Amino acid sequence: MIYDCRPRALRLSRTMSMAVQPQSIPIDVLPLIFEYLDDRRDLHTCAQLCWTFNLAATPLLYRTLDSRIVKGQTRRSVKVLHPAGTLLKKPAYAKYVRHIHESSAVGSSMPLLLPDCQAALRLCVNLEGFSWSDRDSSEVRNDEALIAYLDILQGLKIKELTIHTYVGLSEEVWGRMIEFRGLNKVAIWTMEGQPRILQGWSEKLGPSLTHLELGRCTGVPASILVSVISHLPQLTSLRLKGAPTSAILEILTYLPRLVTLDTEYFGTRTSRYADVPAAALRDLTVRTSSVDLQGPQQLWAWIRRLLPRPSLESLTFNAFSTQGETTIPRTFFLELAQTQRETFKHLHADSALLTLEDVECICTVFPALESLSCSIAICQHPGEIENAISNGHNLREIKLNTTWVLSRYGAEQTQIPFDVEHARKLMLRERSLLRAVGIGGVLYTGKWVQAGTGKGLDFQVMRDVVSDW
Template sequence: MRMARKVMRPENIPADILPLILEHLSDRRDLHNCAQLCKSFNRAATPILYRNLDSRIVWTRKYTPASIHHPARTLLQKPHYGKYVRTLTATGAFGLIEPDAMLECQKAMRLCTNLEGFTWSDDSPQGSCHDEILLGFLPVLRALHIKQLTIRTFGGVSDEVWAKLTEFTGLCAVSLWCMEGQPRIMQGWSEKLGDTLTHLELGRCAGVPASIIVSVLSYLPRLESLRLKGVQSNAILEILTFLPNLVTLDTEYLASGVMRYTGEPVASVRELTVRTSSVDVQGPVQLWSWILLLLPRPSLESFTLNTFSTQGDASFPRRFLLELGKTHGTTLRHLNVDSVQLTVEDVQCMLTLHPELETLSCLIALCQNPEDIEEATANARYLRELRMQTSWVPSRHGLHQPVIKFNAEHARKMMLRENSRLRIIGIEKDLYTGMWVRRELKDGTERLEFEVMEEVVRD
């Protein structure tokens, strides 16, 4: 296929589509360069540059004081940029390094009239030593009527800060994470947010009675996304019986003896992430049946399982695979189970039971032949991304890691076969990406060619 080449000057790109293009730039340096290219690019790139602002502590030399990189001074110099800001991140350390920086940040924050979200990050192990800085921000945030609030600390927050936080109303998303200190699980706050809160993350619930967790969440019927850490499995089942709008669940599996609650969930979960660990290679007791209890009707679109065993990689039970396909065979689109072992036959069975699957990431045992992978994925018409890891398996000479002799030609063959939509294939650390590119010919015309790029992904 040949085509004539047409060159468009940057300033002639339609203004309505230019921001849609620039939003794909992940490096702020590229956006900064675009803002300096011409007037049209400046108008499109500047709002994107200031949409999400962060503060960073920079150490230039080992024995020199740290400096703060924060956009507050720029906003004070150009106040009209404040209307572009949607999210803002502040850290507890910069007020101690540069005392005046906190006052500048508060003044600049008042200019962000369209601010939607605020993130507070404090890695200090001393707990509430930086709470005075956070207390200075909270009145400004309340006046701006933010919708999203994230608190990430190492030592938790003081009672004084918590009392101020619980005065916030109208929030749509709340995220609370801490490593130590008193767990904050929305007690006395969830009642005020029941009409608005749709996204909630509680990063430290360990030690809190399940009955309290259930009581707190019962005031939040509008929840659509929930992430919990440290909540017993029985409580998760009960929580799903009164959250009809919940579609995203990220939780741990913490077995607590006999299942005391067996009511059917009213929530139809679309995205499920389960995290667990075990000393038994077979995995935690009742894990697989518990997952199925969470998903009583066809709804699941994305499933991620992160599990760890001290005895090696756990196996993926064939019975669970069949039951999952029986209920969610027509809905599942994304599957990430690269922490449990599957055979090549399991992969073939998975793709047969879930014909709509678009992405698959898994751990393969006993696979050394690229042709086996090609055969297992032959009928995966909608599969766009395939990632496979290999596991340690026993041999006559002890333990060895099988090496799949897969190369770019195998990837090309799988990507270009009939009805194939595969464009990304990862085998161990080798990543193959296929795309159509335009090649310029000597006569000035262009031709489309399919190219497979190979790269090594480093941890």
């Protein structure tokens, strides 16, 4: 056994072996443990340890399969790593496969491998989801591989279909796709070509479809988009890119089960639609851009119209402004709290600029708040953060991108005067549930650990650089 390649899995197996023989551990318990191993190499090690571990780890190893292209030293030297060979040699493993990610790069790099890929796909009788990726931006379209896969998938009764392609979907490919029935999830992302918004298909998917992603709605009239989506009353999650802002409110009237919405705001015109949305959104993501630091006009009123009743738990705001970081008016949070005060838990606004007074306001008017991520204009001392979040009694995580300024230097940017002890103080405040503090690209995490035999518990704070924010 190679000790230096997979240390975490080896430590896990050794610890379990010291406590009890691996063969005696109930096999239905092991998958619950192995699911915490996020590295496939660790799962592979567990599968080789003993027969009991192999039975538990193998289904997890083959649950999701994809391919990989490894480029050699020369331009034409390419190696394709694909699971098809293993499945053809050991067909019994195919019953564990639930999701497959295929890429057009496999066929373009090694065309002779495609028959094996298709044969292996036919063996996956329990397949639930299929994803196709074609990032070739050339005008030459090669649909044969995708069409062959779609023909096989028709007999497998999959529930999820995801297509990522640069040049768009041809009429022949689209004709194959709209023959599918009983799908729970459809995601179509294209960069060029005709927008595919499920025209002629949504009526047939209406009874089953719960998750929909349309990555190209630009140019589609609002009336057509509303008409198409109105046939999908079972939707619980919807993501739209390029959809007309004027269509969103009316769409929500046809989707009473919708809880997750990811859309863009263009603010080109005010919607004349006056009815109250039927959807009770739990997770809302809004993406927008503007030349105004205050954001597009009427954006904040539009967001509130999407949320007519208490339901919102998470709001993600991604904004771009040509003048700098977008600000969020404090009045928006005060008015949002009139309906969402008891339900709101998560605010993710990394691209938005707030003040510490805004943070204090948010923690006060939303008592259930658990996580907050944003940028801060000015902070002169770590104690100001403690004061700002003093009312955030349910706050578990806070991430701030700050510009720290010492008073005698005016507006000059200085080194961040925040360290482990400041983080510890924030986490150990009275009634505090805070366990993660991000300052710029540094993340501080705290937890109680056993100090030693008879020494009780000790609170440790770990410092980790996670990004350059």
